[in-house]
Amino acid sequence: MKRDRAADWISWLSAANRGDEVAYARFLREAAPVIRGIVRARGAGLGEAGGEDVVQEVLMAVHAKRHTWREGEPVQPWLYAIARYKVVDAFRRRGRRVSVPIEDFAEVLPAPAEPDPTEASDMARVIDALDERSAAIVRAIGLDGASVRETGAQFGMTETAVRVALHRAMKRLAILRERMIE
Amino acid sequence: MKTEDLIKALAADTAPEPPVERRLAPALALAGVVTLAGFLVALGPRPDLWAALGDPQVLVKHLIWPLLAVGAVGAALAAARPAAGLGSWRLWLGAVAALVGVAVAVELAALPAEAWGMAFFGKSIAACLTSIPLLALPLLAASLYALASGASTRPRLAGALAGLASGALAATVYAFYCNEDSPLFYGTWYTLGVLAVTGLGALLGPRLLRW
Numbered sequence: 001m002k003r004d005r006a007a008d009w010i011s012w013l014s015a016a017n018r019g020d021e022v023a024y025a026r027f028l029r030e031a032a033p034v035i036r037g038i039v040r041a042r043g044a045g046l047g048e049a050g051g052e053d054v055v056q057e058v059l060m061a062v063h064a065k066r067h068t069w070r071e072g073e074p075v076q077p078w079l080y081a082i083a084r085y086k087v088v089d090a091f092r093r094r095g096r097r098v099s100v101p102i103e104d105f106a107e108v109l110p111a112p113a114e115p116d117p118t119e120a121s122d123m124a125r126v127i128d129a130l131d132e133r134s135a136a137i138v139r140a141i142g143l144d145g146a147s148v149r150e151t152g153a154q155f156g157m158t159e160t161a162v163r164v165a166l167h168r169a170m171k172r173l174a175i176l177r178e179r180m181i182e
Numbered sequence: 183m184k185t186e187d188l189i190k191a192l193a194a195d196t197a198p199e200p201p202v203e204r205r206l207a208p209a210l211a212l213a214g215v216v217t218l219a220g221f222l223v224a225l226g227p228r229p230d231l232w233a234a235l236g237d238p239q240v241l242v243k244h245l246i247w248p249l250l251a252v253g254a255v256g257a258a259l260a261a262a263r264p265a266a267g268l269g270s271w272r273l274w275l276g277a278v279a280a281l282v283g284v285a286v287a288v289e290l291a292a293l294p295a296e297a298w299g300m301a302f303f304g305k306s307i308a309a310c311l312t313s314i315p316l317l318a319l320p321l322l323a324a325s326l327y328a329l330a331s332g333a334s335t336r337p338r339l340a341g342a343l344a345g346l347a348s349g350a351l352a353a354t355v356y357a358f359y360c361n362e363d364s365p366l367f368y369g370t371w372y373t374l375g376v377l378a379v380t381g382l383g384a385l386l387g388p389r390l391l392r393w
Contacts, residue, residue, distance in 0.1 A: 016193075025193035032185055032189065063192045065333035069263075077265040141194045148194055
């Protein structure tokens with residue numbers, strides 16, 4: 001049976017908005033190669049690592065603006081619009097002009113999810129600029145793959161406190177990123 | 183950092199953010215209090231308000247601007263969501279513009295040509311052109327603040343619509359002070375005041391609504 005991606009994405013993102021981390025990770029994992037495909041198709045010359053920086057920028061934007069998706073509406077046009085805006089923005093800030101016609105995205109094939117995609121460098125720099133505690137939490141959950149509960153135990157914090165700290169850290173990261181990658 | 187690691191960190195952060203309308207409503211309510219206070223202190227309602235409201239022409243004057251405000255708020259909220267077209271809000275705004283056109287046409291037909299000039303110029307152009315933008319400023323600040331939490335891929339348009347909404351709300355309030363009830367007057371000068379706020383919103387949008 002053919003999987004219906006559009007329906008999957010709607011149900012995963014709805015579940016994510018109700019706090020389902022597993023569904024949210026699943027959605028982001030499927031969205032990433034699609035975003036990568038868009039960035040590759042448009043971003044020849046960025047290099048692989050530079051391109052991956054832009055992919056991560058788009059993912060951060062999707063995360064920060066997920067409340068602008070309306071329950072039940074198709075996710076793809078929403079995701080493409082965010083990707084388009086952020087890719088243009090990324091090129092503009094890197095001093096290059098591109099135009100990204102949205103119609104083209106229908107033709108963009110998702111880039112294969114490689115087992116080990118290139119390491120991007122921007123994010124590491126931005127995380128370093130966070131305060132120590134926030135950076136440690138982001139690294140524990142991101143790099144070490146710790147759960148919120150484990151991270152709480154590690155730092156002597158309640159789960160709620162870890163979630164609040166992580167939420168603030170993610171917001172802060174988006175702002176820092178905007179400021180640092182000029 | 184690898185993208186997979188970033189995804190793990192993002193996925194763990196499921197704390198919800200309120201949708202844009204849930205930020206806009208309280209922001210506009212608060213700014214509305216400021217605007218109303220400014221109105222009451224500086225202008226106040228016209229003394230013959232109750233008697234005037236019995237006149238259908240006056241009712242139309244009081245109807246047009248809130249209708250415009252509703253359409254502009256709806257369109258601005260749509261503009262704050264990626265890939266959401268303005269859709270039927272476009273029609274709504276067009277219908278309000280048509281309503282103004284009809285009111286003007288009816289007035290032109292009803293008045294003898296010699297009276298057009300007096301109705302058009304009225305006696306309070308300056309008050310109208312300064313009051314509407316000033317009354318709109320708190321509302322514009324509030325709507326831009328709320329829209330900034332959205333994700334407008336067309337920030338200039340979103341800013342302009344925020345300006346249109348704020349200007350229309352200000353005109354709604356100002357109409358209670360103003361005793362010029364001819365569509366030739368408000369169709370021209372109110373509209374100019376509202377458009378000035380729209381232009382200001384269009385200027386500020388690209389700066390304030392970037393994300």
